[in-house]
Amino acid sequence: xLILSDSQNTNIGSKTYFLAFENVSLISxxxxxxxxxxxxxxxxxxxxxxxxxxASAGFVCYYFLPVAKFVQSWFRPEKQETMVVLFQRxxxxxxxxxxxxxxxxxxxxxxxxxxxxxxxxxxxxYWTAFLSxxxxxxxxxxxxxxxxxxxxxxxxxxxxxxxxxxxSALTWILYLIGxxxxxxxxxxxxxxxxxxxxxxxxxxxxxxxxVHLPKGIKETLGAIPLGVILxxxxxxxxxxxxxxxxxxxxxxSNEWLSLxxxxxxxxxxxxx
Numbered sequence: 001x002l003i004l005s006d007s008q009n010t011n012i013g014s015k016t017y018f019l020a021f022e023n024v025s026l027i028s029x030x031x032x033x034x035x036x037x038x039x040x041x042x043x044x045x046x047x048x049x050x051x052x053x054x055a056s057a058g059f060v061c062y063y064f065l066p067v068a069k070f071v072q073s074w075f076r077p078e079k080q081e082t083m084v085v086l087f088q089r090x091x092x093x094x095x096x097x098x099x100x101x102x103x104x105x106x107x108x109x110x111x112x113x114x115x116x117x118x119x120x121x122x123x124x125x126y127w128t129a130f131l132s133x134x135x136x137x138x139x140x141x142x143x144x145x146x147x148x149x150x151x152x153x154x155x156x157x158x159x160x161x162x163x164x165x166x167x168s169a170l171t172w173i174l175y176l177i178g179x180x181x182x183x184x185x186x187x188x189x190x191x192x193x194x195x196x197x198x199x200x201x202x203x204x205x206x207x208x209x210x211v212h213l214p215k216g217i218k219e220t221l222g223a224i225p226l227g228v229i230l231x232x233x234x235x236x237x238x239x240x241x242x243x244x245x246x247x248x249x250x251x252x253s254n255e256w257l258s259l260x261x262x263x264x265x266x267x268x269x270x271x272x
Contacts, residue, residue, distance in 0.1 A: 054182060082157055085155050128245050187207070
């Protein structure tokens with residue numbers, strides 16, 4: 001744990017806000033000082049290697065394991081396509097969320113709060129609201145386009161029950177908690193002490209971009225500015241939760257708007 005003297009606390013406290021977005025003070029910069037001086041009994045380079053291994057091998061498992069015949073055989077044929085999508089998200093939560101926590105805790109039990117598992121405070125929530133509104137507006141403009149409807153909703157079922165609607169939302173939330181913990185938590189905070197701020201953000205964004213390749217060039221390129229913004233906000237706040245909430249809002253609003261716009265799909269309680 002990083003311990004500061006009273007004089008250091010006073011000095012850091014005098015630099016409470018980072019000036020951004022038309023000179024409005026929105027982001028506390030003091031957590032960044034803690035991040036760059038993060039201490040642990042375990043070498044941070046080992047955590048970085050582990051994070052890179054999870055990101056590379058993990059996404060191979062995430063994309064290919066759900067389409068394996070032995071996995072698909074677990075589900076009844078009439079529900080197989082839907083269940084594979086839900087299974088893939090739960091698998092992502094385990095690989096990207098649970099596995100890194102196990103690695104961090106083994107063998108000496110590093111402090112998991114050093115990897116962004118803490119709640120941001122103060123004016124940083126304005127950024128969460130601003131980015132959430134922005135992604136919802138973008139999804140409103142994009143939801144009814146043929147290219148979007150060809151991919152979303154991921155569950156390609158004509159008639160959605162309320163149970164499926166809720167299950168899809170919950171699996172999205174779990175998946176994105178794990179996903180963001182891997183990228184904006186484990187990988188980013190492991191890289192910061194080893195590489196420095198901008199190289200760590202560049203590495204994170206590059207990998208983040210690459211894992212979007214199966215979703216097409218548009219989402220791949222869009223991942224670049226979003227990745228940089230979410231990494232930077234995470235560093236400044238010392239917390240992954242802004243990234244988690246913004247990503248959840250983006251995924252759920254896209255799914256619901258796409259479902260509403262799709263001519264061949266409906267939810268029972270939405271059907272007029």
